Amino acid sequence: MNLVIVESPAKAKTINKYLGKDFQVLASYGHVRDLPAKDGSVDPDQDFSMTWEVDGKAGKRLADIAAAAKTSDRVILATDPDREGEAISWHVLEVLNAKRVLKGKPVQRVVFNAITKQAVLDAMAKPRDIDEPLVAAYLARRALDYLVGFTLSPVLWRKLPGARSAGRVQSVALRLVCARENEIETFKSQEYWQILARLATPAGDEFEARLTEWEGRKVGRLDVKDEASASAIRRFLEGAAFAVEQVESKPQRRNPSAPFTTSTLQMEASRKHGFSAQRTMQIAQRLYEGVDVGGGETVGLITYMRTDGVQIAPEAIAATRAVITREYGERYLPEKPRHYSTKAKNAQEAHEAIRPTDLGRLPRAVAPFLEDEQAKLYELIWKRTVASQMESAEFERTTADIAATKDGARAGLRATGSVVRFDGFLTLYQEGRDDEEDEDGGRLPRMARGDALARRSIAATQHFTEPPPRYTEATLVKKMEELGIGRPSTYASTLATLRDRDYVAVDKKRLIPSDKGRIVTAFLESFFDRYVEYDFTAGLEEDLDRISAGELEWREVLRRFWDEFNKRIADVKELRVAQVLDALNDGLAAHVFPARADGSDPRSCPTCGTGRLSLKLGKFGAFIGCSNYPECRYTRQLGTGSGDDQAEGIGGDGTKVLGTDPKTGLEVSLRSGRFGPYVQLGEGDKPKRSSLPKGWTVDQIDLAKALTLLELPRQVGAHPETGKPIEANIGRYGPYVAHDGVYANLDSVDEVFTVGLNRAVAVLAEKKEKGGRGRSTPAALKTLGEHPVAGGEITVRDGRYGPYVAWGKVYATLPKGSDPQAVTVEQAVALLTEKAGKAPVAKAKPTAKKAAAKTADDAEKKPAKAKAKTAAKAEAADGEAPAAAAKKPARAKAAAKTAAEDAAPAKPRARKAS
Structure with missing residues (x-):
């Protein structure tokens, strides 16, 4: 028997049919090992040794694979044909060797570029060894991302409360989005005028020509700068005679684009x-x-x-x-x-x-x-x-140069047209455009040199230059590829991380950086500028490519990076909060302190008049406050204007009336609360409310949008199989659909209001295929029988944090590495008895007065206490964070988990799909 190991169960089922009864195909369900989410998983002091941990859910799958390998004649590693796929094969082989089940059996690597019978059979006929340089490139990338995530992120938590994480590629992508937003905000619109003449040939055919020459000089698009100049040119053309000076037609060909990458x-x-x-x-x-x-x-x-x-x-x-x-x-x-x-x-x-x-x-x-x-x-x-294999499209581009003369003076105009002579590949496919582009007009009427042209009208229209557009996902991917930042296989996860961390929001497909994202970028540009430089990041990617080609040793690349990076981390750790805030105030001045209409100092306090406005760091992130605190308690949120203490458009009492709900007759209002803006229906003790979802800003909210929020959850329809309702809603973890205890995420907030029944059923089914159980209790993997003393069924189940035994309301996690199928009732009773005997000890909560007294600087003045903590906890609960954070290790653990997610491989979760 031959054992074939692939990544997904769907692929395993198909390939097993192709290969026949002499083969057993098992799925690894993506990555089986990862670096533990704690300090020390990559140890620079031990030549970057890496400690791997088997994922809880992967333990059983690896046990099944090992059992099958033990009885097989040959093991074939057939994971995906890329760097991550090579790494998964390497991990599986490492585990099998550790379990000592191979015993000299041949192990081969094959790759399928397509899941068809012929492609699979061809690949099986050409086995090879694991590509060691490709694995080395994976190890280098994984170590780099881990070291950045677990070294830089704690500095962010300490210096910028509310910041989630920083990543090697993620931070550079965020910088691109923020830099574009800065361009937009600092853009100075420029006035220009366009002069168009509508003319007619002797045959009476009309066309348009634009001004290209005036007073002996060429005229560009922005060269006519004011109405006076435009009016002078228009008066001249209205009295001028027009004639064709030259007509030129050139054939052009457009070739198709290459197939998709x-x-x-x-x-x-x-x-x-x-x-x-x-x-x-x-x-x-x-x-x-x-x-x-x-x-x-x-x-x-x-x-x-x-x-x-x-x-x-x-x-x-x-x-x-x-x-x-x-x-x-x-x-x-x-x-x-x-x-x-x-x-x-x-x-x-x-x-x-x-x-x-x-x-x-x-x-x-x-x-x-x-x-x-x-x-x-x-x-x-x-x-x-x-x-891509079709004939080129053929065009004829015609250019007509026209002279306008009057009293010995002359102006030049030009008309252009483009005609498709043969559509070629365009009959099937035309590439989409990111932004509107000027296109040549259609066919120009027939004309010849010397023809007199009749004037129909002269138009002078005012225009203003516009700022560059915000990035869309498509244009950001294009820019990252141009700069050599990241690799195409990582773009999707990078963009998803920026959204998940609330660093960017998506509005009409455009990426808008949040205040949190802009503060993180300003911090990194101020203190880690080298590591968010485009060339530096692209250079690292080239090094990784050279490792995969066998041209560089992967640990040497890590040494060069780590030595300088670690020194910079140590320097920034010594910075005081005041130094950080000064740098952020300067870097974000245009955004957080915009110019005031009356020309007064944007940083003067509008309440006390003597204080200076500055960024402040609080429990829920950054805000603007007065330097005269506590005498002056002026504060405002970021991005809410230059002088108002409420969000733009919201009155001084924090309320803006949007209109009346036609169904209930109650007033709908937009309000500013402690946790941000929200909409409310009516008044009273418990009025219906809904917070603004990610990406929605107060200036975009009107009555219609407010009503759609207040009507959530939205009934999508009845499930065709169960007849039970499907609801769409926005929850703590984003937009989702729910049905009978199963919850499946949607791609965007907008989809909550548009998702149809077919799409909802599909995403729910996909969630079930992935093992999603919503909030329902996990199904039992094994039933052990009745509790021998107290009665009641004991079961073994697979939970979010790994397998566990359950008895009534008592749950006990199985020891690491345990096979859930091998657990005995005696072992389960021992674990449950131990668990039941551990009652949580209640701790007195500090009074609000005492908690408030622990300011950021107070905590910084206690180095002895900080030294008593582990390195990770000291970073997470450092003095710049609120005092309450130092008393809640769970928050530090959550932060460490965030860093681990950002330092994780590009595709492990996507690979578990199907």
Whole structure:
């Protein structure tokens, strides 16, 4: 028997069918080991030795894999064909060696670029060893991300209460978003005027021409700066004679774009369908792992979706050309196949581009078997692949230069037009655009040199330059790729982290940095500028690529990074809060202290008049306060204007009336509360309220939006199988749908108000497939029988923190490494008895007066007490945080968990999908 180990159960089931009875295919469910979320998991003092810990849920799966390996003749590691997949195979092999179950059995590595029978059989015929340089690159990346997360994040918690974390790539991506916002805020609009003449040929055909020359000088788009200049030119043209000076027509060709890579697929799916990068990868994963498209057999519809390559296999090119001939005709087929290439940086780029596994599966044929989003993404991939092998589009671009003369003076105008002579690949596919671009007009009327032209009208219109647009996910991915920051396979998780940490919000697909995100960026730019530089981060990525190519030793890269980084951490730890605030006040001055209309000092206190406004750090994050505190108690939230102590548009009493609810007749108001703005229906003891969700700002809230919030939870419909209702709502952890105790996250807040029944059923089903149980009790893995003394059933269950035994309301976690299936009733009773005997000791809470007395500086003055703590707790409960934080180790643990999540591999969770 041959044991094959893949990542997902869906893939395991399909591949087992292809390989037959001599093979057993088991799934690892993604990563099986990770670095523990605590200090010391990577030890620079021991040459960056790494301590690995088996995930709680992975323990049973590894036990099953080890048992199967023990009785198998050969072990085949068939995880995904990229750096993370190679790492998973390496981890599995390390565990099997530690369990001593291999005993000299051959272990081979194979990769499937597509989940089709032919691709699987071809891969099985070409086994290889584990790619050690690729594993080394994974270890280097993992160690770097861990060291940054677990070293830099505690400094953030200490100096910036409310900040969640910092990451090696995440922080640089956030800097890009914040830098664009700074550009927008400091942008100075410039007035300019556009001069257009509407003219007619001798045959009476009309067209438009724009001014290009005036008083012997060329005129650019912004060169006519005021109304006086524009009026003078208009008066001249209104009395001038027009004639054609020159007409030139040139043929042009536009070639199709290459097939999709990971990043280009994410960009195009965002532009055309509004999918987030994370959602695109989730849908693509399902298409790759397999769908039943009729006949009862599951087959992968696309090739592997994490790739930097743009080339496709020769047989796929031949199949594509056959489809073009059959569906569009010989005219659309180029004489020779098109070949695309990219400058390979690592082994991952040797993979094919993302393409359909069978080009003969037309989108319209497979659409009935797919969910709506899957059908859209498959059609996008199919069209892009086929278009990449089609004939070029042919255009004719015509330019007409026109002279306007009057009393010996002259002005120049130009008209342009573009005509499609042959649509070529455009008949099937045209790439989306990130922003509106000027396009040439249509066909110009026929005209010849010397033709006199009749004037129909002259228009001079005023315009103002606009600031650069905010990034969308698509344009941010494009920018990161241009700068060499991160790698395409990590973009989705990086963007998701920025949203999850509340560092950015998404409004109409645009990324808007939160105040928290801007403060973190300002802090890093002030004290860790080298580590958020674009070139530095790109240079590290190049080093990682060189490691994967076997050109660099991975520990040497870590040494170079750590020596300087650790010194900088030590220096910043010594900074006082006042020094940090001074730097933030300067770095964020334009944002937190905007210019006032009356020209007065933006930092003077509007209440006492003598105090200076400054950033302050509190329990719930940063705010603006007066230097004369406590005599002057003026405060305001960030981003709420220059002088008002309430959010913009909200009155001095914290209330703004939005209108009346047509159903109840009650007043709907927008209010400012302790935890931020919210909307309220009516008055009374318990009026209905709803906080503004992430990404919604007070200036965007009108009556309609307020009513949609107040109507939550929204009834989506009845589940077609159970008949029970499905609700959409916004909770503590974001937007979700709920049905019969199962809760499944939605991609965005907006989807709460638009999600339909089909989509809701699909995400709930997907959550169940992933093992999601909502808030219901986990199903029993094993029943041990009645408690021998007190009675009552004892069961073994798998929980969020690993397997445990349950008896009534007593739950006892199993020791690490225990096999839940091997637990005996005697062992369970011993664990439960020990657990039941440990009653929590109540602790007296400090009075509010005493807690308030422990200020940030008081805590900093107690180094002896800090030394008694472990390093991690000392960082989390340092003096700059509120005193209450020092008394709550749970908060420090939660913060450590946040750092661990940011330092985690790019894709472990996504890999567990399906």
